[in-house]
Amino acid sequence: MGSSRFRSSSNRSTPFESDHQQFGFLIPSISRKYRSLSFDSGLRLIVSLSGNQRFESPTRLVMATSALNSDRKIVTGPAGYVLEDVPHFSDYFPNAPTYPNPLQDNAAYSVVKQYFVDDDDTVPQKIVVHPDSPRGTHFRRAGPRQRVYFESDDVLACIVTCGGLCPGLNTVIREIVCGLSYMYGVKRILGIDGGYRGFYARNTIHLDLKTVNDIHRSGGTILGTSRGGHDTTKIVDSIQDRGINQVYIIGGDGSQKGAAAIFEEIRRRGLKVAVAGIPKTIDNDIPIIDRSFGFDTAVEEAQRAINAAHVEATSFENGIGLVKLMGRYSGFIAMYATLASRDVDCCLIPESPFFLEGQGGLFEFIDKRLKENGHMVIVIAEGAGQDLLAESEEQSTTLKDASGNKLLQDIGLWISQRIKDHFAKKMTLNLKYIDPTYMIRAVPSNASDNVCCTLLAQSAVHGVMAGYNGFTVGLVNGRHTYIPFYRITERQNQVVITDRMWARLLSSTNQPSFMKHEPNHPVGEAGAMKW
Numbered sequence: 073m074g075s076s077r078f079r080s081s082s083n084r085s086t087p088f089e090s091d092h093q094q095f096g097f098l099i100p101s102i103s104r105k106y107r108s109l110s111f112d113s114g115l116r117l118i119v120s121l122s123g124n125q126r127f128e129s130p131t132r133l134v135m136a137t138s139a140l141n142s143d144r145k146i147v148t149g150p151a152g153y154v155l156e157d158v159p160h161f162s163d164y165f166p167n168a169p170t171y172p173n174p175l176q177d178n179a180a181y182s183v184v185k186q187y188f189v190d191d192d193d194t195v196p197q198k199i200v201v202h203p204d205s206p207r208g209t210h211f212r213r214a215g216p217r218q219r220v221y222f223e224s225d226d227v228l229a230c231i232v233t234c235g236g237l238c239p240g241l242n243t244v245i246r247e248i249v250c251g252l253s254y255m256y257g258v259k260r261i262l263g264i265d266g267g268y269r270g271f272y273a274r275n276t277i278h279l280d281l282k283t284v285n286d287i288h289r290s291g292g293t294i295l296g297t298s299r300g301g302h303d304t305t306k307i308v309d310s311i312q313d314r315g316i317n318q319v320y321i322i323g324g325d326g327s328q329k330g331a332a333a334i335f336e337e338i339r340r341r342g343l344k345v346a347v348a349g350i351p352k353t354i355d356n357d358i359p360i361i362d363r364s365f366g367f368d369t370a371v372e373e374a375q376r377a378i379n380a381a382h383v384e385a386t387s388f389e390n391g392i393g394l395v396k397l398m399g400r401y402s403g404f405i406a407m408y409a410t411l412a413s414r415d416v417d418c419c420l421i422p423e424s425p426f427f428l429e430g431q432g433g434l435f436e437f438i439d440k441r442l443k444e445n446g447h448m449v450i451v452i453a454e455g456a457g458q459d460l461l462a463e464s465e466e467q468s469t470t471l472k473d474a475s476g477n478k479l480l481q482d483i484g485l486w487i488s489q490r491i492k493d494h495f496a497k498k499m500t501l502n503l504k505y506i507d508p509t510y511m512i513r514a515v516p517s518n519a520s521d522n523v524c525c526t527l528l529a530q531s532a533v534h535g536v537m538a539g540y541n542g543f544t545v546g547l548v549n550g551r552h553t554y555i556p557f558y559r560i561t562e563r564q565n566q567v568v569i570t571d572r573m574w575a576r577l578l579s580s581t582n583q584p585s586f587m588k589h590e591p592n593h594p595v596g597e598a599g600a601m602k603w
């Protein structure tokens with residue numbers, strides 16, 4: 073079928089001229105005309121229109137859709153229930169044909185009781201609640217549906233990997249190909265060469281079960297990747313010209329913003345093309361989701377560097393092993409690697425500013441640990457201490473990479489030198505600096521990440537086949553979900569140093585918090601601490 077144009081329902085003359093029970097396709101037409109949407113106590117949808125007009129749904133609804141604007145699908149329900157839903161073909165292609173899910177004839181799946189996910193299944197964002205808490209935000213549960221919106225022979229899917237490397241990229245590629253082929257009988261799958269710019273600047277790569285069979289054993293991405301290169305018009309032109317109707321985008325928050333722009337342009341052009349994002353970030357800095365694939369591998373691989381640092385440190389007089397780990401804005405790899413290791417004496421992350429000199433500073437702590445143990449290991453995330461570095465060099469770089477990220481100076485080298493200089497006259501110090509960052513990023517994913525990649529890929533495929541669109545797939549409280557792009561890209565996830573996890577790390581290393589206490593204010597009082 074390729075990219076075909078469908079009539080958009082937004083041209084309808086009255087908001088409710090069709091079957092009142094099919095709210096999905098009414099969204100585009102009513103979204104500009106209603107004043108408010110709510111439920112009455114009998115779970116009927118109440119729509120207030122301008123000019124005191126009012127619409128009540130004729131039937132009791134388990135769930136009804138309200139749209140705050142045409143970009144967001146927000147569903148509200150009793151007791152403060154909110155569903156932040158994702159777009160669906162039925163929203164704007166009311167007459168799109170559907171087909172029975174081929175999985176129901178697949179021997180491997182037909183034996184599974186309740187294999188298909190109920191359309192009303194949703195997953196709560198917060199699972200710690202009080203008796204009187206509102207039910208809060210939910211996301212649509214991922215998984216296969218009874219009916220699909222693509223016939224297998226009509227599918228032409230493509231996969232693109234964008235941004236920096238991350239363990240597991242090849243596993244995700246492999247499992248999208250396997251999922252499409254084994255579960256849905258899709259035969260035509262293309263790889264986009266070298267990130268977003270590959271859509272318009274390179275030839276595509278043919279992907280099938282044979283070509284992807286062994287790729288999970290290698291790090292990197294068989295498709296190649298790049299930063300930047302996002303030109304929405306050229307990319308959608310290429311999708312349209314090639315007849316691609318399923319687009320799987322594996323990338324970080326910048327790439328997910330790109331995916332959202334591609335989806336909007338596809339919708340604007342009225343193309344029946346699905347766009348799904350699979351979130352990728354070794355730094356684990358994507359919000360909402362429990363963790364991103366590759367993170368576990370990075371933490372595990374970091375142990376090898378920390379072990380080496382420990383061996384070096386314990387073998388020399390006043391030995392210090394200093395390990396730099398990735399984490400531009402978020403210190404999750406450093407924090408988890410420290411908690412996993414037990415050999416780390418001090419962990420420094422971007423979210424927790426620190427200082428070197430004076431009481432409570434890093435030099436004082438190093439002095440103390442060396443006197444106590446004769447050696448120590450320091451882990452530093454690459455984004456930590458950038459303010460100190462900029463201050464001492466009297467220059468702060470404003471240079472950015474092609475993804476728009478600030479280019480960082482090497483904090484590991486800088487702090488190693490500062491420590492050496494500080495202790496030079498006091499004692500013999502043996503400091504060994506290890507930078508394993510790119511070695512960590514380049515390894516294949518470990519067992520747990522391979523499972524994570526497989527489930528993400530399968531969930532993405534199920535969602536696309538079921539007609540969901542413009543979503544990122546992600547694990548929320550242990551369940552796979554479809555999350556609207558805007559929730560993934562609105563902010564970056566960071567370690568909250570006032571949360572318990574950071575306190576657990578401080579208790580494990582017994583390092584200083586590097587917080588300066590205001591005199592006359594006991595710690596714990598609001599406003600009592602300053603950085």
Ligand code: F6P
Nearest residue numbers: 236237354355398399400454473
């Ligand atoms: O964004 C993820 C990340 O791993 C950062 O921690 C790191 O700064 C960056 O990628 C480095 O990637 P590159 O050198 O490819 O720009």
